[in-house]
Amino acid sequence: SAPPLDVLLIPGGYGTRGSPPGLEDAIAFIRARFPELKYMITVCTGSRLAARAGVLEGKQATTNKRAWLDTREMAPGVKWVAHARWVVDGKCWTSAGVSAGIDVVLAWVEEVYGREKAEEVAGVMEYERHEDSRWDPFAVANGLPEDE
Template sequence: MQRIGFVVFPGFQVMSLAAASVFEFANITLEKTAYRISHVSEQGGMIASSLGMAMQTEPFARKRFDTLLVCGGTGVPETTPGLVEFVRRSARHTRRVAAICTGAFILGEAGLLDGRRATTHWMLARELQQRLPKVKVEDDRIFIIDGDIWTSAGMSAGIDLALAMVEKDHGADVAHRVAQQLVVYHRRAGGQSQFSALLELEPKSDRIQSALSYARSHLQSELSVEELAAVANLSPRQFSRSFRAETGQSPAKAIEHLRVEAARLMMEQSRHPVEVVARETGFADRERMRRAFVRAFGQPPQAIRRLASAVA
C-alpha cells in the first residue's frame, strides 16, 4: 500500500483535490487499498479553501509518504517557513513529490526545482520563471516529470498527472479503466499543449461557433470559406467579415490552427506515421504540415513527438 499525502494551506483551491479521486478509483478498480490518502497541513485541523469551504486535515508532524502532492491556489500561494521546510524535508525520503498548478511555487521555494524542468498554469509561468531563474519553466505542458519531481499545469491537469502516476504504478490498463470511471479523456500526454485553438478564438455568435465546431469535426475536408459560410447560413463575404471581426483571424488561419492542434495531439498520443497524421488532419502532405508546425511551435512534428515521449 502506498501512502499519498495532499498538502493544503489556507486559500488552497479545492479542484486540486480532484486528483485524489484518481487514487480512490484506482483502489476500486484494483479491488484493494493500493493507495491511502491523507490531507495534511502545517497545524492540522480545519483549513479553509479559496472558495470558503473548509476540510479537516492532519498536522505535518513527522509523517512520511510514498507520494507527496502539493495543492495549488488561485494565485501564487502564501507560504510559511513550516510549510516550505516540510516539503523540503519530505523530499529526502519520499519516492516522488508533485505540485498541482501553482503548488510549483512552493516546490520552488523549497529548492526542489533548481536545475529541473517544471510547469505551472500558463498565466503564472512567467512569474515562476522570474522568481526561480535556476528552473527551466515550460508554460505549454500539461505536466512534466523530471526525475522524482512532478509538476502540472492548471487544476484539471492534476487529474492527468495522477493518472500518469497510476499508470506507472499499476500499468496502462488500470489507468485507462480509472479514466473511464471518472468519465475523463484517458490521460492527456504530459507534453500536450495547455492551449486550445477553439478557446483562443472565442467567437461571440452562434453562427461562427457552429462553423468552428463543424470545422473541427471535418478537418479532413477542404473546409473552404464557401463550405463554412453555408454552415453559418451566411454569404461567403458576410462570413469572412464576421469571422475576422469576432476572432481577429481569417478563416484560413483559424482552420490551420485547428489542424495543427489536432495534428499535434495525434503526434503526441499515437505512433501513426507523419503521412497518416497529415492526411487525417487535412494537410495536403507532410511538408505542408511540417511548415505549419514550424510556424506554430518553432519545431517540426517529429520534434514534438520526441518531446512528448521524453516527458510522458
C-alpha cells in the same frame, strides 16, 4: 511529525502566492520531506511551493500558464517548460492547471500501477484523459514563448 512518505502531492491555488498563514511551514515541510520521497507531484501552482522549497532547482518543471511569468521570475534556477501539460524530471512530476493535474496523476498511476488501472480510474471519474504531456493549448493562449 507525519510518518515517512512515499508520495507527496502538492496542490496549487491562490494560497501559493504571497504570504498566507502557514505557507512557510508548508514550504519547510516540502524541503524536509523531499529527500525521502519516491515521488513528488505538483498540481497547478503547487510547483511554486516546490520551487520555493528549492527542490526543483536545476530540474525541468511546469506550472499554470496564467502564473507562468511570475513563477519563472520567482524561481529562475528551475528549467521551466512553457509548452507542457505536465513534466517528469526524476521523482518530480509537475503539472500545469487543475485539469492537467488530473492528467499528471493518471500518468503517474499508469507508471506505478499500469495502464489498465489508469484507464479504470479515468473511467470511474468519467474523465477523458489527455495522454500527451506536451499537449498544452494554454501556453499559446497565454502568449508564452517557445521552449528552448
